[in-house]
């Protein structure tokens with residue numbers, strides 16, 4: 549299967565100038581650039597991250613690419629090449645690979661990424677799609693989660709919550725917005741919201757050695773969070789606070805830069821939700837007093853007997 553599939557893929561993948569040698573040899577070869585090379589990897593598994601019984605396999609392929617693209621966006625970078633590994637159930641493996649690749653190639657085309665190589669194998673188990681994504685960013689422009697400074701404004705790039713109604717399968721990583729911001733302001737720290745707004749904000753704060761004082765009424769709640777709250781027994785705010793897979797970005801920058809952006813570029817649809825503070829943890833002010841807010845979200849639980857590899861960066 550692999551040879552004919554490689555021929556099919558080679559016909560469908562376009563190559564970027566930075567790819568010296570793409571699919572078909574023992575390894576891909578890329579031209580080095582003056583920028584830093586970014587690399588990240590993330591895998592999704594049937595029954596864990598999607599359900600092949602109810603989700604389209606092309607959506608699963610798209611998602612596997614998009615979650616990695618979001619990580620490159622969170623570094624302020626631009627993606628350029630992906631290595632894709634499919635682990636396929638034995639039955640119908642060729643048609644499954646074809647369907648998954650429809651979504652992978654759609655994302656590759658939309659975000660200008662070359663599929664530079666990968667691997668396909670079959671076994672008696674559920675479908676797993678693993679993407680290793682490469683990208684680039686200049687040394688001066690890289691965004692780290694650890695560079696927030698006390699007093700920074702905290703911004704979110706769009707409404708959150710309720711992604712489970714469908715957006716989690718077709719995320720829209722904020723690559724374009726990251727590129728626009730690179731030309732307009734200095735972002736001090738950034739992270740993408742994969743596991744929940746509060747949990748990812750807490751991670752950014754912990755990495756930077758700061759805390760956050762939030763104006764929780766300003767957290768933009770997605771309409772899906774309101775719809776989901778009608779049946780979930782949770783409030784729209786709880787969904788916005790802790791649902792994962794929104795793939796919006798959390799950004800921190802000087803308050804003055806945030807003021808400029810918010811007043812001069814409303815088209816970017818950024819919302820300030822608070823400021824970083826010296827006291828660690830997440831806080832809100834209630835009648836003048838600070839009240840601690842526990843972060844909540846999706847935690848990748850690793851049980852000692854689990855063979856799954858550690859997910860240190862999602």
Ligand SMILES: [Mg+2]
Nearest residue numbers: 619740742862
């Ligand atoms: Mg991430």
